[in-house]
Amino acid sequence: MSFKPKIISFLCNWCSYTGADLAGTSRMKYSSNIRIIRIMCSGRVEPTFVMKAFREGADGVLICGCHPGDCHYHEGNYKCLRRFKLLQKYLQQMGINKDRLRLEWISASEGKQFAQLADEMSAKISELGPCKVKKVMETS
Amino acid sequence: MKEPRIGVFVCWCGTNIASVIDVEKVAEEIGTLPNVVISKTYKYMCSDPGQEIIMKEIKENNLNRVVVAACSPRIHELTFRKVLENSGINGYLFEMANIREQVSWVHKDKEEATKKAKALIVGAINKVSFHESLEKRFVDINPATLVIGGGIAGISAALQLADAGQKVFIVEKNENIGGHVANIDLMFPYLFSAKQLIEPKIQKVKNHENIELFLNTQIDEVSGYVGNFESFINNGNGTKKELKFGNIVLATGLKTYDPSGIPEYKYNELPDVITSYEFEKMLINGKIQTKTGKKPKNIVIIHCVGSRDEDIHTYCSRTCCMTALKYANQVRSALPKSNIFEAYSDMRAFGKGCEEFYTRSSKKNIMFLMFDQKDGKPEIREANKNDDCSMIVEMNEKLSGEQIEIPADMVILMTAMEAQNDVKDIGHAVGVSICGSSFFIEKHPKLDPIATTTDGVFVVGSCQAPKDIPDSITQAEAASARILSSISKGRVQVEVTTAEVNEEICCGCQTCIKVCPYTAISFDEEKNVSVVNEVLCKGCGTCGSACPTGAIKCRHFTDVQILSQIEGLLSKSLSTSTMEEK
Numbered sequence: 001m002s003f004k005p006k007i008i009s010f011l012c013n014w015c016s017y018t019g020a021d022l023a024g025t026s027r028m029k030y031s032s033n034i035r036i037i038r039i040m041c042s043g044r045v046e047p048t049f050v051m052k053a054f055r056e057g058a059d060g061v062l063i064c065g066c067h068p069g070d071c072h073y074h075e076g077n078y079k080c081l082r083r084f085k086l087l088q089k090y091l092q093q094m095g096i097n098k099d100r101l102r103l104e105w106i107s108a109s110e111g112k113q114f115a116q117l118a119d120e121m122s123a124k125i126s127e128l129g130p131c132k133v134k135k136v137m138e139t140s
Numbered sequence: 141m142k143e144p145r146i147g148v149f150v151c152w153c154g155t156n157i158a159s160v161i162d163v164e165k166v167a168e169e170i171g172t173l174p175n176v177v178i179s180k181t182y183k184y185m186c187s188d189p190g191q192e193i194i195m196k197e198i199k200e201n202n203l204n205r206v207v208v209a210a211c212s213p214r215i216h217e218l219t220f221r222k223v224l225e226n227s228g229i230n231g232y233l234f235e236m237a238n239i240r241e242q243v244s245w246v247h248k249d250k251e252e253a254t255k256k257a258k259a260l261i262v263g264a265i266n267k268v269s270f271h272e273s274l275e276k277r278f279v280d281i282n283p284a285t286l287v288i289g290g291g292i293a294g295i296s297a298a299l300q301l302a303d304a305g306q307k308v309f310i311v312e313k314n315e316n317i318g319g320h321v322a323n324i325d326l327m328f329p330y331l332f333s334a335k336q337l338i339e340p341k342i343q344k345v346k347n348h349e350n351i352e353l354f355l356n357t358q359i360d361e362v363s364g365y366v367g368n369f370e371s372f373i374n375n376g377n378g379t380k381k382e383l384k385f386g387n388i389v390l391a392t393g394l395k396t397y398d399p400s401g402i403p404e405y406k407y408n409e410l411p412d413v414i415t416s417y418e419f420e421k422m423l424i425n426g427k428i429q430t431k432t433g434k435k436p437k438n439i440v441i442i443h444c445v446g447s448r449d450e451d452i453h454t455y456c457s458r459t460c461c462m463t464a465l466k467y468a469n470q471v472r473s474a475l476p477k478s479n480i481f482e483a484y485s486d487m488r489a490f491g492k493g494c495e496e497f498y499t500r501s502s503k504k505n506i507m508f509l510m511f512d513q514k515d516g517k518p519e520i521r522e523a524n525k526n527d528d529c530s531m532i533v534e535m536n537e538k539l540s541g542e543q544i545e546i547p548a549d550m551v552i553l554m555t556a557m558e559a560q561n562d563v564k565d566i567g568h569a570v571g572v573s574i575c576g577s578s579f580f581i582e583k584h585p586k587l588d589p590i591a592t593t594t595d596g597v598f599v600v601g602s603c604q605a606p607k608d609i610p611d612s613i614t615q616a617e618a619a620s621a622r623i624l625s626s627i628s629k630g631r632v633q634v635e636v637t638t639a640e641v642n643e644e645i646c647c648g649c650q651t652c653i654k655v656c657p658y659t660a661i662s663f664d665e666e667k668n669v670s671v672v673n674e675v676l677c678k679g680c681g682t683c684g685s686a687c688p689t690g691a692i693k694c695r696h697f698t699d700v701q702i703l704s705q706i707e708g709l710l711s712k713s714l715s716t717s718t719m720e721e722k
Contacts, residue, residue: 006710013214014593015573021212024241032252035259035709036242038213039697040637043655044681052703056710070573072593073680074657083685109576115246 005059005125007034009118010049012042014072015107016064022111030115031122034062041065042103043076047087050101054091057134060100060125062117067105077105095136097128144175144269147203148261149194151185151210153240160244162254166209170261175269177201186216191223198227205229205271207264209237209257215584230273232636232696237264263708270701278631279675281367282386283307285623288359288566291319293601293612294391295341300620302350306627309383310345311354311373313562318342319393321609325423326470328462329497337609354381362388362570365678366596367632371569386632387596387623388570390580391616392563394602397446397453397556404519405445405553410531412436413520413551415445416463423467428474428550430530436478436549439471440533443484444513446556453556455577457606460554461488465501467552472504480506481546483535485513491608509546510538520551557606570597579605590619596632598622637696638677639684643669645691652683652692 011017017038023030039045042065053061063084065077081103088098102121106114150167152158163181171179178197182190185208197203206229208220213236221231237260247253283306287294290312298308316322322342324334345351354373360380362371370384396417399407407413411431422428430436441464447457461484468480487508489498502508511518518535529547537544559578560566567574571594573581580599583591590598598619601612626632639661641652646669653661653670660676661683663669670691672683684694693699 008706008709017212018214021214021238021241024212024245027245029248030246032243032247032249032256035256035263036238037263037702037705037709038238039681039702041680041682044685044694044697046685046699048699049702049706052706053710056707057712058706058710066573069568072571072573073678073682076657076680076682079655079682079686107576108573108581 003126003130005033005122005130006057007060007062007121007125008053008058009034009036009062009064010039010042010045011036011106012065012072012076013038013040015066015070015105016042016114018108019064019106019110019114022109023115024111026111028111028115030118033122034118041071041073041076042080043071043073045080045083047083047090050087054096054100054131054133055137057131059128059131060102060121062121063101063103064106064114064117065103067107070107094133096131096133099124099128100131142204144205145177145201145203146175146205146207146265146268147194147197147201148176148179148207148209148265149185149190150179150181150239150261151190151208152181152183153210153244154183157210157240157244160247160250160253161239161257162250166254166257166261169258170265173262173265176265177203185210186219191219194220194223195227198224198229203229205233205268207235207237207261207268209239209261209264211240212236212238212242215587232274233268233271235264235268235271237261259709259711262711263705266704266708267701270698270704271696274636274695277634277636277674279367279634281627281630281632282369282384283627284309284385285387285389286311286359286369286371286383286385287389287391288570289319289391289393289601289603290314290317290345290353291391291393291601291612292321292338292341292609293393293616294319294389295338295345296613296616297389297391297600297620298345298351299341299348300617301623302348304620304624306350306624308351309354309385310351311357311359313356313358315356317345317353317355323417323424324420326466327609328466329493331466331469359566359569361568365634365675367626367634369596387626388598389616389619389623390566390570390572390592390597390599390603391601392560392566392603394557394606395560397558399445399553399555401452402445402517404517405442405551406520407553410520410522410551412530412549413553415553415555416460416467417555419467419552423470428471430549434549435475438479438481438529438547439550439552440481440483440546440548441467441552441554442518442533443482443554445553446558448485448513450514453558453577455606456488457557458488458490459557459606459608462491462494462497462608464552464554465497468506469501469504472506479547481533481548482506482508483511483518483533483546484508485511491610509535509544511535512538520548523547557602559603563603570594572597572599579603590615590622596626634675635677635679637679637694638674639672639679639681640693640695641670641672642691642693643667645689646670647689647691649688651686651688655682655686657682
């Protein structure tokens with residue numbers, strides 16, 4: 001059986017979650033391996049959440065927030081961006097390819113962009129293959 | 141924590157969900173999970189019978205938590221919270237799994253969709269297991285309203301509120317109120333005078349004891365929350381004034397598209413190619429004439445200039461077809477012998493009295509010619525010296541399939557309505573997003589077209605989307621009704637999903653104070669801990685992710701809730717959370 005990646009996606013309530021809803025109302029088809037978690041702001045994404053996702057067997061994590069300057073809470077997306085940069089470095093130290101974690105800006109009107117992003121992310125993670133962190137942690 | 145007794149309700153949404161997801165199988169398998177007491181499906185969970193099923197099961201099975209797997213929580217979360225409250229359970233002991241917008245509408249493979257739906261529901265079950273009751277909090281409402289923009293929409297909203305005895309501030313950036321309607325001669329489809337409509341309203345606003353009007357004035361950043369906003373306004377001379385108000389009506393209106401970007405129409409190159417806005421001025425002044433002062437013999441009116449155009453604005457501006465017919469009627473009366481040509485791409489005559497207006501107009505010796513907006517825009521060129529007209533409009537007439545040349549002495553371009561240049565700044569100031577076409581986004585396009593995602597901010601008139609006068613007035617008066625109903629309650633519910641500091645764990649590092657965008661966190665020097673002001677906190681959760689000790693709990697999005705949701709989404713066999721409350 002071909003590898004089907006599991007991707008956890010954190011979407012902010014105001015822009016990105018609404019954008020994903022728009023993809024739905026517009027009946028745009030995209031890859032079914034994205035599982036969405038709604039948070040109020042991308043600034044709420046704790047590094048622990050991302051690590052937990054990999055620990056539980058996710059092969060990729062996608063974080064989406066409002067475009068720079070459009071955050072419903074003014075600057076939560078900038079905070080997220082800073083944490084994301086640090087987290088990418090940390091992931092590499094853990095032996096996880098940094099491309100498994102992605103941060104993108106999706107506005108409430110960008111349903112099409114969200115659908116494309118989901119497909120792109122799914123293709124990229126399929127190419128990288130399964131994330132072995134869970135296995136390693138279970139055997140050690 | 142009481143042992144969770146969870147009820148799961150899976151919605152078919154007619155065929156919207158049930159045609160892709162095997163809802164019965166999902167409900168059956170979910171029903172086997174620990175703590176899930178009941179798992180059921182129904183055609184429309186949000187309908188009255190659907191809600192009654194939930195209420196009945198809560199009572200009969202003594203449920204203390206509920207998961208509904210249906211549409212987006214953005215649509216029906218509040219509906220179902222109410223159901224819980226009506227059954228005596230706190231509304232926050234509820235979670236939705238979005239299996240319509242995120243599954244059945246976006247995935248084709250039924251097996252995959254069913255699998256994903258199950259995962260989303262397990263995630264929701266895990267999360268709801270850790271939900272806590274949250275008590276609603278209320279604050280008194282300031283009955284004053286700020287109306288931004290003094291066009292027909294802003295004026296209509298302001299007068300409704302002021303006539304009901306409430307204080308209104310109108311902030312208008314121009315030196316006059318009345319907006320675009322004040323620059324219109326007659327209105328379609330009945331050809332009444334716009335002046336007679338708007339002038340008495342302008343006078344009433346100026347003399348109203350409850351309305352304070354600020355001209356040549358703009359607003360700065362708005363702070364606060366529904367019921368208690370405040371902002372500074374400034375009139376450009378450096379004079380600032382502080383205003384306090386409980387609700388905001390955004391009525392900033394539209395501007396007209398500048399057609400010089402379309403090379404075929406040679407606007408700004410040929411003197412007698414004018415915009416609808418310029419022609420309207422001619423009508424108000426009572427003189428239809430060319431730049432050289434002659435009466436035009438041939439008048440061509442071109443529709444959809446900047447509207448329904450993939451390169452400019454994809455939307456329809458909704459009023460231009462009828463305005464174009466109005467011009468044809470007015471020209472026919474003023475210049476009975478002229479030749480009038482309407483070059484249109486599709487004739488849109490929606491709305492009361494409009495199709496009839498089109499039928500009446502078509503009997504007035506007006507030539508209707510159709511063009512293809514995508515590949516066949518009419519092209520205007522200067523006529524030869526010995527021609528009997530000053531310009532020639534060349535077009536491929538779509539219905540006859542013939543390439544034709546129309547004589548013209550005046551060409552009127554029916555320019556699109558577009559968003560104002562400063563929408564982004566205003567949107568930022570009041571916390572409302574703009575859509576891809578730069579109009580303000582309403583809370584829900586069908587179910588809540590007047591509210592916005594920021595409580596207490598309403599959007600009316602053409603700043604939400606192109607509108608005619610009756611639609612703008614309808615929307616404005618609807619917004620006033622919403623505001624009056626919140627004022628009459630006297631108090632308003634504020635955010636309950638705020639942050640909370642566990643003083644025993646807080647180490648006093650003050651990182652949270654630095655990251656809070658609302659200065660909602662202060663430091664208690666005596667106890668050496670951070671303290672959240674729950675009225676100022678809007679629940680973004682940034683402090684929670686920054687807190688190094690885990691002392692900050694972001695209510696309704698706590699660490700344990702999200703971590704166990706992650707477990708649920710990724711669980712291979714259907715199993716619930718291994719997490720424990722801290």
